[in-house]
Amino acid sequence: MTTTSSRRVLGALLMALCTGTALAQTPPAPTPVPTPAPAGASAPTPGRAASAPGLTLPDPTEPKPYDKVITAEAKTQDGLLRVHNLKNKLYFEIPKEVLEQPLLMVANATAVPAGQEHVGRTLNQDVLRFVLHQNRVLLQLVSHSAVTSPGNVLADAVRQSQRDAILAVFPVEAFAKSGAPVIEVTRLFNTEVGDFSARALVRGSLDSSHSYVEKAKAFKGSVRVDAVQTYTVMPTPQPTLPGVPLVPQMQPARSASVNVAFSIVELPKEPMLPRLMDDRVGYFSVGRTDFGSGLQEARRERVITRWRLEKKDPAAALSEPVKPIVWYIDKATPTELVPYVKKGIEAWNVAFEAAGFKNAVQARPYPSAEEDPEFDPEDVRYSVIRWVPSPIANAYGPHLADPRSGEILNANIVMFHNIVQLQRDWYLTQVGPLDPRARKLPLPDDLMGELVAFVVTHEVGHSLGLPHNMKASSLYPVEKLRDAQWLKTMGHTPSIMDYSRFNYVAQPEDRLDPALLIPKIGPYDQFAVRWGYTPILSAKTSEDERQQLNLWAREQVGTPWLRFSSPKADGSDVGENMEAVGDADAVTATGLGVRNLQRVVKMLPAVVPEDGKDDQTLEALYRSTWGQWVQEMNHVITVIGSYEVQNKHNDQPGAIATPVARERQVRAVKFLNEQMFTTPQWMLDPAVTQRLRNIEQNLWLGVYQRTLLRQLVSPARTQRLMAQEAQLGPRAYRLTDYLADLRRGIFTELPAAPITPARRNLQRFYVDALAARLGGLNLLGLDDGEALVRAELRELKGTLAAAAQQGDAGRRAHLQALADTIAKALDPKFAPAANPLAALMRVMGYQAADAWDPLAVAASCWPSFAPAPPND
Secondary structure, three states: OOHHHHHHHHHHHHHHHHHOOOOOOOOOOOOOOOOOOOOOOOOOOOOOOOOOOOOOOOOOOOOEOHHHHOOOOOEEEOOOOEEEEEOOEEEEEOOOOOOOOOEEEEEEEEEOOOOOOOOOOEEEEEEEEEEEEOOEEEEEEOOOOEEOOOOOOOHHHHHHHOOOEEEEEEEEEEEOOOOOEEEEOHHHHHOOEOOEOOHHHHOOEEOHHHOEEEEEEEOOOEEEEEEEEEEEEOOOOOOOOOOOOOOOOOOOOEEEEEEEEEEEEEOOOOOOOOOEOOOOOOOOEEEEEEOOOOOOOOEEEEEEOEOOOOEOOOOOOOEOEOOOEEEEEOOOOOHHHHHHHHHHHHOOHHHHHHOOEOOOEEEEEOOOOOOOOOOOOOOOOOEEEEEEOOOOOOEEOOOEEOOOOOEEEEOOEEEEOOHHHHHHHHHHHHHHHHOHHHHOOOOOHHHHHHHHHHHHHHHHHHHOOOOOOOOHHHOOOHHHHHOHHHHHHHOOOOOOOOOOOOOOOOOHHHOOOHHHHOOOOOHHHHHHHHHHHOOOOOOOOOHHHHHHHHHHHHHHOOOHHHOOOOOOOOOOEOOOOOOOOOHHHHHHHHHHHHHHHHHHHHHHHHHOOOOOOOOHHHHHHHHHHHHHHHHHHHHHHHOOOOEEEOOOOOOOOOOOEEEOOHHHHHHHHHHHHHHOOOOOHHHHOHHHHOOOOOOHHHHHHHHHHHHHHHHHOOHHHHHHHHHHHHHHHHHOOOHHHHHHHHHHHHOOOOOOOOOOHHHHHHHHHHHHHHHHOOOOOOOOOOOOHHHHHHHHHHHHHHHHHHHOOOOOHHHHHHHHHHHHHHHHHHOHHHOOOOOHHHHHHHHOOOOOOOOOOOOOOOOOOOOOOOOOOOOO
16 A cells, blocks of 8 residues: 555544544445356456446346347447437447457546536546456456566466456347347446446435436547436534534435546557656656566556657657647637647647657647547547636646556646636735736736646646656755746746746846746756657667666756655655745745735735725735745745655665755744744735724734644654754754744743733644644654653743743733643643554654645645635
8 A cells, every 4th residue: 555545544544533433424335135147257356346236247138139129219329339329228339349358438527516626537447348248248347457578477377367357247138230239338327336436526325316327429439428426415424522422413415416427448459668657757657566577576566657659750859740649729718818728738849859759749729520520529539628617726637548558548638717816816926026917907818828828738747647746946046046047948947847836036126027937848847758758769668668767867866956756755855845936945935935925915905906896806815925925934844854855766876865954944943933933014014904804914824823833843843853863963953952942932022021912822822732742642652752842841831830920911811821731731631532543643654634724735736725714
């Protein structure tokens, strides 16, 4: 199990134990009584259902005459399969040449209940095949998880060891003259078969009586079936507290319907030569176990996902591809944005030229019937960039790949319309003072178009096989980000696949062309495409490519900005920051960013037009400014207890991870004392706050300080500080020194100075964060930092009690309350009940996020960190 999947499972277990609820949100469906398998049929793979509820093995009755089943009333379409619609039933006529051939089946959610942003998300994909067995057709799940070379002595054993699961069994209703079996497949799409289900999306149980097949289309190389699946969703169980009886749920069950598009796709007759993954270069991948690598081990390996590109002229250094990668632009795209969508797609051609291909990536409008009579945006032969009318501010670029080789077959990019608002808000709050066009809303069309092009380029990168590279923004010297010549050739981040948006390090006095503020294809992107797509003509097998690929990957040694996020960092890399610019020196970059934020607050009242409308836009921009502030503060926090990580393989000398120097960590805490713990009065400018609801003025400062303080004393951070002290000795930034520095910054008013309300909140949040560390989660005794946190609380308690004798009544009450909080935290009788599972997760590095933590990682490319206002 991977680290990510193990944490996901453990997270579910922890939630179940903490809430006293079962893991499943709905009661399990009754297990059907299995029907004996027909003679000669194989049993399903253990752990996989032979058939879903309602899909028990039917009796093998004699097929009927063809015209008695497919009557004149049937609406028939020819394609990969022959599709017949008849009286609300769907029939497949499976050509004999398609039987037993591997087919890729994919289920995507195309419409979801209101408030969910999973339109277009892939629910599942697997390789299946239809197998004729007597008068039945078996739908089998085909495994490609184990491979070996054909000449290996294990080849037959590997093949025979993989038992294909039977997902469904269909009686043959009739045979065509060609011998093709005809089966009725309606239940394949209006019930749950295998993992092809939206259950995880809506967390309910399928109601087949309210589910149906909406339409079906047959294409030359695929079949698409659109179905409406309705689920019964039970109320979400509420968390319970120890000793408090469970309150019965009063809300009734509700129905939730999801439109699901099923595509059955023909796989290439000849699989593409797979390219083995190298974790020093970022690619999405598919996994397999290779039994041909040597008799001493069965090697788990991955192959990257990429498009099949072949040169028209293999001998040419730069050649057009035999088949380019084409995206068709949705007709629903706003007309004024179409040229920018095209620009964003084709921006990748500069990277493919590095791989030896010219005009490899193309953007086209929907063709006319005369230009391409077969064109249909629902046909998987065509990749489409869709514009979805949705208030959700998001976009994403998935792809469909052949699991045998990693070949990308289709990539439909989704752009939610409100991504334009998110880009507008980010641009204004990050670099608004640097671009005169951003001083007044609405932004001009040309600027808005460039922002959309940036989003498109990022999403196309995903559809080309590239994941995020969060490390990229930390690999340029921060001073270069204000150098116009550097920015023209290198950009302000090496990769457009980073979460590095607009260049907030630049200052007005730099007088930069605003075009240099927006990310573009960078040197890492060109390097990654060259590594993944350049043909290695001398190679006959994937293994033959390994030496050349390793040589290319080693270019990262001398050129740091070609490096990719390291899987070995496990969250400890100082350069792994979201939404960062210039985090090679986060303190300097954030200091410059704060200067721009101060300018943004001053310009906000004039940005919003005086059109007689309410102040919602001003509120949204103000919240976005707070969100930017907390992001930049978090980049500085990352410096503390972190490592500089370079991913290396075993032929590269030197350590993979080196602790961040003590001086850098001390400087980071000093910056936080000055910028985060000292109330940022500039954010409370009356020219802005007088236009907002009263709660807005101090709400976000308290919310974000609380979140950031929890980050500062998290178990993972303090454990890393202890590990660095063990490794470096006196050269390390010791945890005791760190806690002392925090105390000096947070309690500057002691012993006798007045304490403002904002500072009282800060001090209360800090004590609460320290007290939370003593929550009984150290059952295995591996959190060595907890003892030092406890000692810090004891010392702080005495200091607070002494200082509580001075000042006015409010000050004395505040300090005494803090001392009482610490006393309770230190008293064993108030310790919460032990939770062994939580302790285990703590040891594994799992950190549960706050119930409302704006720094939690979002599951989308464009997370908005501006929280919603209260009661919205």
